[in-house]
Amino acid sequence: MADVNRPLRLTVPASSAWVVLVRTTAVAVCARLDYDVDTLEDVRLAVDEVATLLVADAVEGTDLSCELQPGDDASLSVSLSARTRSAALPPADSFAWAVLSALVDEVETSVDGDRVGVVLRTSRRDRVEA
Amino acid sequence: MTASMAEDQGTSPDDGREDLEPAAIPEPREAAGTEPDAEVLTPEETAEVQARTSSRWSESDRARERELLATLASSEPGSPQHAAARDALVTLHLPLVQFLARRFRDRGEPLEDLVQVGTIGLIKAVDRFDIERGVEFSTYATPTVVGEIKRHFRDKGWAIRVPRRLQELRISIGQATATLAQSTGRSPTVAELATHLGLSEDEILEGLEGAQAYSTASLDAQVGGEDDAPNLADRLGEDDAELENIEYRESLKPLIAALPARERRILVLRFFHGMTQSQIAEEIGISQMHVSRLLAKSLAVLRRGLTEDE
Numbered sequence: 001m002a003d004v005n006r007p008l009r010l011t012v013p014a015s016s017a018w019v020v021l022v023r024t025t026a027v028a029v030c031a032r033l034d035y036d037v038d039t040l041e042d043v044r045l046a047v048d049e050v051a052t053l054l055v056a057d058a059v060e061g062t063d064l065s066c067e068l069q070p071g072d073d074a075s076l077s078v079s080l081s082a083r084t085r086s087a088a089l090p091p092a093d094s095f096a097w098a099v100l101s102a103l104v105d106e107v108e109t110s111v112d113g114d115r116v117g118v119v120l121r122t123s124r125r126d127r128v129e130a
Numbered sequence: 131m132t133a134s135m136a137e138d139q140g141t142s143p144d145d146g147r148e149d150l151e152p153a154a155i156p157e158p159r160e161a162a163g164t165e166p167d168a169e170v171l172t173p174e175e176t177a178e179v180q181a182r183t184s185s186r187w188s189e190s191d192r193a194r195e196r197e198l199l200a201t202l203a204s205s206e207p208g209s210p211q212h213a214a215a216r217d218a219l220v221t222l223h224l225p226l227v228q229f230l231a232r233r234f235r236d237r238g239e240p241l242e243d244l245v246q247v248g249t250i251g252l253i254k255a256v257d258r259f260d261i262e263r264g265v266e267f268s269t270y271a272t273p274t275v276v277g278e279i280k281r282h283f284r285d286k287g288w289a290i291r292v293p294r295r296l297q298e299l300r301i302s303i304g305q306a307t308a309t310l311a312q313s314t315g316r317s318p319t320v321a322e323l324a325t326h327l328g329l330s331e332d333e334i335l336e337g338l339e340g341a342q343a344y345s346t347a348s349l350d351a352q353v354g355g356e357d358d359a360p361n362l363a364d365r366l367g368e369d370d371a372e373l374e375n376i377e378y379r380e381s382l383k384p385l386i387a388a389l390p391a392r393e394r395r396i397l398v399l400r401f402f403h404g405m406t407q408s409q410i411a412e413e414i415g416i417s418q419m420h421v422s423r424l425l426a427k428s429l430a431v432l433r434r435g436l437t438e439d440e
């Protein structure tokens with residue numbers, strides 16, 4: 001578990017073929033943080049959703065960037081960004097946001113020029129639910 | 131579903147169905163590295179199954195079984211007496227099939243499908259049973275029924291061909307997830323799964339990833355089965371009303387409406403009721419891994435639909 005709090009950066013061509021690598025990497029980091037399977041599978045879905053959205057809108061020949069930053073208390077922030085043709089986020093009331101906000105604790109978005117970024121924040125849920 | 135089902139799926143011994151000797155169906159254990167339980171029924175368990183199913187039998191059931199087997203052996207195949215005895219035997223042993231099918235639940239296939247394929251195994255066993263051999267019918271039928279159920283998993287379960295090792299890993303993880311969740315009241319971590327199964331964390335991650343390739347053909351197959359469940363249908367109505375209140379793009383409505391009932395329900399429970407995958411699994415009666423897969427699949431369907439729309 002050494003260096004568990006160091007960020008991990010991954011840059012892949014912005015194409016759907018590489019989404020699986022980003023998703024799997026995120027899941028592997030969750031496992032290192034000792035997330036339960038429910039949380040881990042939620043992160044898988046959320047990263048898949050964001051990465052797919054970004055890749056679908058990405059400027060031809062550019063990259064999808066992903067930074068995974070573990071924080072205190074086994075929290076994790078996943079920043080995904082890409083240069084997009086629309087240079088805009090999906091509408092705030094869209095289904096994608098409803099999905100994402102159910103899957104992770106926090107969703108933050110940014111637009112800088114044509115670079116659209118989404119940050120997903122989640123944490124280990126030590127629930128004692130029935 | 132008893133007598134008529136037996137009739138629907140009834141096969142005469144020479145109708146061209148794949149003709150495997152029942153004794154050939156149970157396969158040798160896989161070598162080291164797989165969870166022993168992956169093979170499902172050890173000889174001791176088989177004995178237990180027989181004890182548990184036949185202990186519920188009254189003496190009159192036993193007498194009836196003997197009588198039916200005798201009729202079957204002595205009557206002309208295809209004659210009304212033969213057909214009646216055959217149906218009655220199948221009906222009499224359906225509890226055995228149900229018992230065996232339950233051994234395989236929480237592995238991502240609907241229980242009723244397992245009962246159906248198990249029943250095919252039972253019919254085969256009835257048609258092949260030789261009263262002269264002097265073995266109990268249930269002893270003879272168990273490997274045939276289990277073999278048929280296992281074949282169903284092997285042949286129908288996977289959307290793409292996944293190595294046997296990964297298939298078994300997925301099954302082991304599914305079982306371990308359920309076991310650990312039951313003892314701790316929460317979903318297990320990868321490390322806990324690894325310890326429980328005596329595998330490395332990497333192997334668990336590989337199994338979880340591989341599970342995404344497992345398909346239950348649910349998008350096409352599930353709807354029929356659920357029509358028989360009035361309770362579920364009632365609750366679905368409520369969820370649909372709830373969906374009406376949620377703001378989302380108009381174009382999404384028909385897409386969600388087009389999802390099979392179960393997928394729609396899972397989607398609503400996860401995203402609008404905030405239930406966890408494990409809780410949904412419990413509520414719907416399928417495994418957490420199955421919930422995960424169905425969610426991923428539903429989201430992909432919705433996404434694809436929206437993209438085509440634009």
